[in-house]
Amino acid sequence: xxxxxxxxxxxxxxxxxxxxxxxxxxxxxxxxxxxxxxxxxxxxxxxxxxxxxxxxxxxxxxxxxxxxxxxxxxxxxxxxxxxxxxxxxxxxxxxxxxxxxxxxxxxxxxxxxxxxxxxxxxxxxxxxxxxxxxxxxxxxxxxxxxxxxxxxxxxxxxxxxxxxxxxxxxxxxxxxxxxxxxxxxxxxxxxxxxxxxxxxxxxxxxxxxxxxxxxxxxxxxxxxxxxxxxxxxxxxxxxxxxxxxxxxxxxxxxxxxxxxxxxxxxxxxxxxxxxxxxxxxxxxxxxxxxxxxxxxxxxxxxxxxxxxxxxxxxxxxxxxxxxxxxxxxxxxxxxxxxxxxxxxxxxxxxxxxxxxxxxxxxxxxxxxxxxxxxxxxxxxxxxxxxxxxxxxxxxxxxxxxxxxxxxxxxxxxxxxxxxxxxxxxxxxxxx
Amino acid sequence: xxxxxxxxxxxxxxxxxxxxxxxxxxxxxxxxxxxxxxxxxxxxxxxxxxxxxxxxxxxxxxxxxxxxxxxxxxxxxxxxxxxxxxxxxxxxxxxxxxxxxxxxxxxxxxxxxxxxxxxxxxxxxxxxxxxxxxxxxxxxxxxxxxxxxxxxxxxxxxxxxxxxxxxxxxxxxxxxxxxxxxxxxxxxxxxxxxxxxxxxxxxxxxxxxxxxxxxxxxxxxxxxxxxxxxxxxxxxxxxxxxxxxxxxxxxxxxxxxxxxxxxxxxxxxxxxxxxxxxxxxxxxxxxxxxxxxxxxxxxxxxxxxxxxxxxxxxxxxxxxxxxxxxxxxxxxxxxxxxxxxxxxxxxxxxxxxxxxxxxxxxxxxxxxxxxxxxxxxxxxxxxxxxxxxxxxxxxxxxxxxxxxxxxxxxxxxxxxxxxxxxxxxxxxxxx
Numbered sequence: 099x100x101x102x103x104x105x106x107x108x109x110x111x112x113x114x115x116x117x118x119x120x121x122x123x124x125x126x127x128x129x130x131x132x133x134x135x136x137x138x139x140x141x142x143x144x145x146x147x148x149x150x151x152x153x154x155x156x157x158x159x160x161x162x163x164x165x166x167x168x169x170x171x172x173x174x175x176x177x178x179x180x181x182x183x184x185x186x187x188x189x190x191x192x193x194x195x196x197x198x199x200x201x202x203x204x205x206x207x208x209x210x211x212x213x214x215x216x217x218x219x220x221x222x223x224x225x226x227x228x229x230x231x232x233x234x235x236x237x238x239x240x241x242x243x244x245x246x247x248x249x250x251x252x253x254x255x256x257x258x259x260x261x262x263x264x265x266x267x268x269x270x271x272x273x274x275x276x277x278x279x280x281x282x283x284x285x286x287x288x289x290x291x292x293x294x295x296x297x298x299x300x301x302x303x304x305x306x307x308x309x310x311x312x313x314x315x316x317x318x319x320x321x322x323x324x325x326x327x328x329x330x331x332x333x334x335x336x337x338x339x340x341x342x343x344x345x346x347x348x349x350x351x352x353x354x355x356x357x358x359x360x361x362x363x364x365x366x367x368x369x370x371x372x373x374x375x376x377x378x379x380x381x382x383x384x385x386x387x388x389x390x391x392x393x394x395x396x397x398x399x400x401x402x403x404x405x406x407x408x409x410x411x412x413x414x415x416x417x418x419x420x421x422x423x424x425x426x427x428x429x430x431x432x433x434x435x436x437x438x439x440x441x442x443x444x445x446x447x448x449x450x451x452x453x454x455x456x457x458x459x460x461x462x463x464x465x466x467x468x469x470x471x472x473x474x475x476x477x478x479x480x481x482x483x484x485x486x487x488x489x490x491x492x493x494x495x496x497x498x499x500x501x502x503x504x505x506x507x508x509x510x511x512x513x514x515x516x517x518x519x520x521x522x523x524x525x526x527x528x529x
Numbered sequence: 530x531x532x533x534x535x536x537x538x539x540x541x542x543x544x545x546x547x548x549x550x551x552x553x554x555x556x557x558x559x560x561x562x563x564x565x566x567x568x569x570x571x572x573x574x575x576x577x578x579x580x581x582x583x584x585x586x587x588x589x590x591x592x593x594x595x596x597x598x599x600x601x602x603x604x605x606x607x608x609x610x611x612x613x614x615x616x617x618x619x620x621x622x623x624x625x626x627x628x629x630x631x632x633x634x635x636x637x638x639x640x641x642x643x644x645x646x647x648x649x650x651x652x653x654x655x656x657x658x659x660x661x662x663x664x665x666x667x668x669x670x671x672x673x674x675x676x677x678x679x680x681x682x683x684x685x686x687x688x689x690x691x692x693x694x695x696x697x698x699x700x701x702x703x704x705x706x707x708x709x710x711x712x713x714x715x716x717x718x719x720x721x722x723x724x725x726x727x728x729x730x731x732x733x734x735x736x737x738x739x740x741x742x743x744x745x746x747x748x749x750x751x752x753x754x755x756x757x758x759x760x761x762x763x764x765x766x767x768x769x770x771x772x773x774x775x776x777x778x779x780x781x782x783x784x785x786x787x788x789x790x791x792x793x794x795x796x797x798x799x800x801x802x803x804x805x806x807x808x809x810x811x812x813x814x815x816x817x818x819x820x821x822x823x824x825x826x827x828x829x830x831x832x833x834x835x836x837x838x839x840x841x842x843x844x845x846x847x848x849x850x851x852x853x854x855x856x857x858x859x860x861x862x863x864x865x866x867x868x869x870x871x872x873x874x875x876x877x878x879x880x881x882x883x884x885x886x887x888x889x890x891x892x893x894x895x896x897x898x899x900x901x902x903x904x905x906x907x908x909x910x911x912x913x914x915x916x917x918x919x920x921x922x923x924x925x926x927x928x929x930x931x932x933x934x935x936x937x938x939x940x941x942x943x944x945x946x947x948x949x950x951x952x953x954x955x956x957x958x959x960x
Contacts, residue, residue, distance in 0.1 A: 101759065103678070118759040118923070119759075120725070120921055120923075121921075136725070137727065138678070138680075138725060138726060138727040138728070139678075159920045159921040160921050161759075161921040161922070161923040163759070188759070188892075188921075188923050188924055189892055189893065189921045189922050189923055189924070190921065191919060191920045191921050192894040192895065192918070192919045192920075193919045193920075195920060214913075214916070215916055216720065216724065216916075216917075217720045217721070217723045217724040217916065217917030217920065217922075218724070218916075218917075218920050219724075220721070220724035220725055220726070221724060221725040226724075226725055226726070229680065229682070229726070230680065233680050233681045233682070236681060237675070237681070244668070247534070247569070247570075249569075249660065249661065249664050250664045250667060250668070251660070251664070251950060252732075252734070252751045252932075252950065253950060253951055254749055254951045254953055255686070255734055255749065256699070256710075256736075256748075256749055256953055256958065257958070257959075258958045258959045268687070268701055268702065268703065269701070269702045270699055270700070270701050270702075270710065271699065271700045271701075272699065272748075272958060273738070273740070273955055275958060277958055279687075279701065285960075286950070286951060286960075289647065289648045289960065290648070290651070290950065292648045293647065293648040293649070293650075293651035293652060293657075294551065294567070294569060294651055294652040294657055295569060295651070295657070295660070296568065296569040297569065301683075301732075302733070302734070303683070303686055303733070303734070305687075307704070309704070317687075317703075318685055318686065318687055320683045328532065328549040328550075328592075328594070328619070461619075461620055462620065463623040464623065481959075482645075482959035482960030483960065485645070485646055485647075485648065485649075485960070486647075486648030486649075486960075487623070488622060488623045488624045489590045489622045489623075489624075489626060489648065489649050490551055490552075490590040490591050490592040490619075490620045490621060490622050491592070491620050491648075492549070492551075492592040492619050492620055493619055493620070501683075519682060519683065519684060519717070519721065520684055520685045520717060522685055522687055522703075524704055527687065527688070527689045527703060527706060527708055528688075528689050528912075528913035529716075529717075529720065529913030529914065529916065529917075
């Protein structure tokens with residue numbers, strides 16, 4: 099007998115069906131038990147008449163299979179109920195639950211408890227909603243890029259050198275050699291553009307050994323990366339992201355309305371995203387709020403104030419901040435033609451938080467070597483990367499979106515850890 | 530002016546277009562230059578009349594942009610040619626090429642040279658074909674599983690314990706703590722089944738610190754993982770893989786015919802894949818070839834002989850080998866009901882090579898703890914994993930496909946490294 103997901107039961111009224119899931123709630127009405135069975139698609143009310151069907155006390159979170167008749171029942175929450183004929187216990191809770199996942203719109207437990215019992219906490223529909231949305235974000239990202247002629251790639255995470263010059267790396271013992279976990283696929287995605295693929299994307303892990311403990315940082319995160327060749331300038335990269343985000347939000351509106359509403363979140367609109375030079379953004383929040391910014395950057399409060407400014411004056415929850423100084427970007431950032439102390443780079447702020455970093459890269463071999471030297475680094479350490487620039491590397495640029503940050507902002511979460519199934523931070527290495 | 534990919538030029542006959550790519554070949558016919566321009570979609574013949582258009586010697590692999598008229602020319606390889614009006618050099622080769630990528634159906638260079646100059650070697654159409662096919666394998670995997678109600682997940686690769694009990698792990702220094710690179714997402718995908726997701730898949734890196742250097746092993750590889758709950762038995766998992774492979778091969782036939790033919794490869798047929806108990810496979814190759822197998826397993830030669838046997842007797846290039854002994858599988862493998870010294874597990878052989886390992890897992894908490902102890906391991910080391918089994922873990926199973934191995938076998942490659950963009954092995958950490 100083929101199992102029917104609970105959200106399809108209404109198509110089977112009057113039929114005998116097989117349903118499987120977890121006990122969400124139980125009510126004993128004197129001889130008649132009502133239970134709500136939960137599977138990955140939703141819940142159904144199950145009616146058990148007579149005590150003969152099962153002779154043990156059912157507990158919440160027991161895994162069950164139920165064979166029964168689907169009956170129309172206007173008083174049931176979904177308009178139908180399942181009249182059980184045969185019940186099989188598949189798996190019993192071995193211990194008392196540390197918290198209930200069947201009560202209320204939010205889960206009443208602290209983050210530590212939530213992560214310590216991840217397999218239980220994710221059964222709460224609000225927490226589950228976050229990861230359905232996340233899966234659809236990734237799906238929309240890939241679908242759009244494939245349509246735009248991008249090829250999906252997988253690049254190594256065990257590397258010999260960092261992309262940013264050695265800071266914040268996790269060391270790995272690779273046989274007899276020292277190695278590191280990749281901070282980003284930056285070098286590799288550029289090399290693959292030059293390798294004739296032209297347009298590549300990757301969904302993969304990135305690692306930052308940052309010691310600070312904030313609500314915006316993970317030490318292991320998923321990076322949505324793309325890189326594209328034969329661009330006219332950094333504007334081409336921003337245009338791709340603008341279009342990607344518009345399609346992504348549309349996809350979520352169409353496919354995740356229930357999850358978005360369960361989270362009490364609101365999807366943003368994505369129009370033409372404003373592009374504002376960094377110095378202008380810094381000046382605006384100085385004037386409006388007396389806010390001082392660090393040299394060549396925005397701090398977290400600055401990001402929030404700039405977002406607020408743009409939302410109030412331009413009506414956009416998104417803003418590209420452009421023209422970061424050479425000194426504040428990696429050595430591969432392309433200097434601006436007219437102002438060589440600035441770069442053809444950008445960050446994207448969304449609802450007060452940086453969710454993307456991108457830009458055009460230096461493609462000329464000699465210029466790149468000179469830039470490495472100017473940063474006080476040794477070109478010899480980057481030989482494997484530089485080789486790709488020796489054989490006609492076209493103009494190119496790209497970006498990286500932090501998946502958990504984008505998820506966090508779209509879902510309205512307070513902490514980026516809530517957007518990671520199994521977060522890794524300074525203090526957490528399990529589960 | 531919008532760039533047109535070379536494979537779409539025939540739709541623009543008579544029009545002025547912009548094309549970008551690399552110089553593949555050059556012929557100087559006394560005043561008229563012919564060059565073949567290559568982009569990610571193919572090549573086009575470009576005609577340059579008069580010497581005034583450019584005054585430097587064009588070299589192969591120079592990156593160019595060309596504005597010109599598309600003209601029908603029956604003598605040109607693709608039936609059209611581009612008559613150049615304006616040429617812009619985007620990027621020159623800075624050094625002589627270590628090998629040519631524009632000559633012959635195969636690239637004449639050893640593997641080390643190929644990997645040392647990866648950005649150049651991948652410009653050879655035969656090498657590029659492998660990774661187009663690989664991207665489509667992954668796409669077909671995901672598309673099929675999404676349709677079957679699976680959710681894509683991303684699980685941590687920095688872990689506190691190995692899935693196989695500690696062997697062959699790469700150590701990571703995680704702040705003050707020892708940690709390892711994950712050998713597989715095994716624990717996490719199981720936990721997520723129990724977390725109510727029921728059906729999950731992941732495309733992610735896996736790490737094995739195996740010191741042996743063979744043509745079948747990578748130390749970092751991409752694992753196509755799936756795990757599904759509420760199964761009736763291991764047959765459900767094999768059925769999913771059987772269907773997945775049929776659809777995957779169909780997808781490749783439809784979308785990668787050119788790449789498959791460039792590789793001189795033949796796509797397999799996927800019918801009902803035979804299922805053969807291990808002891809039966811061992812006995813058959815013993816009888817046919819006098820081949821002795823290691824206890825409870827097949828060695829590489831054994832895999833080849835079993836594949837040959839099945840192909841000759843059953844006409845299938847695929848075979849599920851089932852019922853491996855408990856002692857040869859991890860502690861979480863489900864013992865067979867009728868023969869508790871065997872497991873409900875399988876490997877899938879394809880053209881003489883193991884490309885998948887899968888099976889049903891133990892879902893009962895107490896039984897799993899007992900199994901850990903029986904393997905001489907400490908349940909305390911697996912507490913984070915065991916927690917997921919305390920709250921009604923349903924019967925479940927899953928599998929892992931080695932992406933590079935599957936690519937290698939489908940493409941007819943000799944070495945699994947050729948199916949990795951940037952392979953990691955005992956001796957190679959760059960590029």
